Amino acid sequence: MSDDTGTDRTPAGSTGTDRTPAGSTGTDRTSAGSTGPRPEPIRLFGTAWVDHGHGYAARRIAVTVGSLAAAVASCLVLRLAYQGLKIAAIGDFVTILMVAMFAICSALAFRHTWDGFTRRHDPDRQASLRGLLTVGFVGSLLAYFFRSLAEAPGEKLHREEYEEARRQYEKRTTRRSGNPRNRRRA
Secondary structure, rough: OOOOOOOOOOOOOOOOOOOOOOOOOOOOOOOOOOOOOOOOEEOOEOOOOOOOOOOHHHHHHHHHHHHHHHHHHHHHHHHHHHEEEEHHOOHHHHHHHHEEEEHHHHHHHHHHHHHHEEEOHHHEEEHHHHHHHOHHHHHHHHHHHHHHHOOOOOOOHHHHHHHHEEEEEHHHHHHHOOOOOHOOOO
16 A cells, blocks of 8 residues: 555556455445456545546545645745745846746646646656656646546546456456366367
8 A cells, every 4th residue: 555645556457356455445446356457546536436436526526626726825825935036136037037947847747747647657757857846836736627627637547547457357357268178179
C-alpha cells in the first residue's frame, strides 16, 4: 500500500487472487472474490470510476469545485506576493522575472499534468520535474479542474489499461479452459 495516498500499488493487470492489503475490506473490487484483473484506484475516486457508482458524480463535482477553488485561492496568494514585491521596491526586472517564472512554470505544469491523464510518465523524469511542478502548482490545479469537467482525472488511461488487462485475461483463460486430457493431439 502506498503510504502517501492510501491506495494499492498493484497495477491494473493484477489478479484477484492477490492478497487484500492490510486494513482493506476488499469492497473496492468490481466483483469481490472474483479472479482476474482488478481496476487500479484513482486518487479521490478509488475504483468508483469503473461503473460510475459509489458517489462517483459527487466526487467529480467535489474535485471540480475543489480544484477551481484551490486555483483561485492560489492566484490570490500569488497576487499578495506580487504586491509584496511592489511594496519592497526591488525593481521592475526582478518583478518581471518572478511573474514570468510563475507563468512559464504554470504553463509547463499544466501541460505535464494534462499529459499524465492520458499516458504514464517516466518516474525519473517526474522526479527531475518536481521543482518545476511545485512552482507551477496553479497550472496543475487548472488541469485537474478542466479534466474533471469531462471525467475523473486519469480515468481514460486507467480504463484503457484495465480493459486491456481484462482482454488479456480472457484470452488466457479461454485458451486454457476445459480438461487438457480430452483434447486431441495433432
